[in-house]
Amino acid sequence: MSKRKRSRWGWGFEDAAIGADEASGAAAGIEPLFGFAPQAPESAVPFESVELPAPAIEPPRGALSALCSQSKEERAEHSYGCSYLDTIRAFRGLYEHVPDLVARPQNEQQVEQLLEWAAASNVAVIPYGGGTSVVGGVEPNVPASFNGTCSLDLGLLDQVLEVDPVSRSALIGAGASGPRLEEQLGEHGLTMRFYPQSFECSTLGGWVATRAGGHFATRLTHIDDLVESVRAITPSGLWQSRRLPGSGAGPSPDRMLLGSEGTLGVITEAWVRVQPRPQHRASRAVRFGDFLTGAEAAREIVQSGLDPANCRLLDQLEAQQTGAGDGTHSVLVIGFESTDAAVDHDLERALEIAASHGGEWDAPSGARPAAEGNWREAFIKMPYIRDMLVQLGILADTFETAITWDRFPAFHEAVVGATREALGEPCRVSCRFTHLYPDGPAPYYTVLAPARRGDEIAQWHQMKQAAGDAIIAAGGTITHHHAVGRDHRPWYDEQRPELFAAALGAAKREIDPAGILNPGVLLG
DSSP states (O other), rough: OOOBBBOOSSSGGGGOOHHHHHHHHHHHHHHHHHHHHOOOOOOOGGGGOOOOOOOOOOOOGGGGGGEOOOHHHHHHTTTTSHHHHHHHHHHTTSSOOOSSEEEEOSSSHHHHHHHHHHHHTTTTEEESSSSSSSSSSOOOOOOOOSEEEEEETTOOOOEEEEEEEEEEEEEEEEBBHHHHHHHHTTTTTOOOOOTTTTTTTTTTHHHHTTTTTTTOSSSBBBGGGGEEEEEEETTEEEEOOEEEEEEEESSSSHHHHHHHHTTSSSSEEEEEEEOOOEEEEEEHHHHESSHHHHHHHHHHHHTTTTOSSSSEEEEEHHHOOOTSSSSEEEEEEEEEESSSSSHHHHHHHHHHHHHHHBOOOOOOOSSOHHHHHHHHHHHHHHHHHEEEHTTEEEEEEEOOOOOOOGGGHHHEEEEEHHHHHHHHHEEEEEEEEEEETTTTTEEEEEEEEOTTTHHHHHHHHHHEEEEEEHHHHTTTTTTTTSSOOOTTHHHHHHHSSHHHHHHHHHHHHOOTTTTOSSSSSOOO
């Protein structure tokens, strides 16, 4: 089978992208849905006319040279992740920071050799998984003190290496994408059951490095919850934690690698928890008169200990945009699943709680409710839809955070207000809860506004600055599951304690004395 080709400037794969003709056909429905009209369709700058900076370094000599490429296509593909900022720059043909070479190791020994070469050659190394970062995590924007940059692509380390059916865990290579690892686990009747929105392209190593959040709203929400141990190659040697179900032996070595974003080591494999595919499911879409009332229902449900697999609350605008509602009510998509027993009783209790807050829902008809099905389909297609909106001159971006329940109403008002003020009218700022905890939600905001064509980068920075400032000022986290990267660094520096930053910097100097691993991310 031929390998699917990734989109040159946008999300995902070329064969699934929404083209100019389809975008033109969709334009008529934009104004009734968003409240403002799209602009005339525009096409991306042809890649043939794009000029990249010449490589500043030569590839390593000897056997390593066969692992490296300096082709225009490879270097451009590894220049950006998949944020709106990345997308609009690639769409415009703007490539300022480009890796000087791309290396694709086939095993850990080659990773180690490449790091040795990079340290000796003063070359910065950017670990690269699926290239789905939305926070500037893989852009080779490094200090000028380095002689060059190498994007270290782990895509060939994509095997399920071992399966333990007794403990229900598996050892998987860091370069395995979501579909790739699920295909291999499926041969054993197992699943990892971890589905971020980037599932089709993102990798296990990327999930671990960024502390990614999956699809499920409660309990096993983060990759942290599924990791047994992590193995990484560092410039100072091997880092491997012991495989255990839990341990109280001091600060955890694998937990330190979780969220390290390629700054402490190159993650090569991890043991993760797996399970049989669930056989029992029950779900419903519940309507509420307003978002804050729905939030109170969601709070009571998650504090009840029911642990629904899905408990996504969409405000009126979000429900309308995803086809889950008509814009007159907020929608709570709630679902339960189990590998062992029926979950209908859990759903019934959750619905009782929702009803006590005025929630309403349609009686089951045997098929999945339209609101729930529409939301799921929109969730999967949303990155492709965003790229279509770029072609129609619409700024479409998201940001997410977390806050305690007691502060959420005031927090929500402040963040939405600051973002709308920065964008000006017309614009839409909608919200949904992606994950829920007994002590607070993870709100996820979607921003839509007419793009200032030719000035989209400055427009985005204005919006991002306002939203980030409002989040930190109101007590939230600058990111719940999208990582820090380069885009969130200013607010991350404010959020973390100074002593912790100093301790992290000391660890970095011990592990990576030359500072070659993803400089500029997490640490200066």
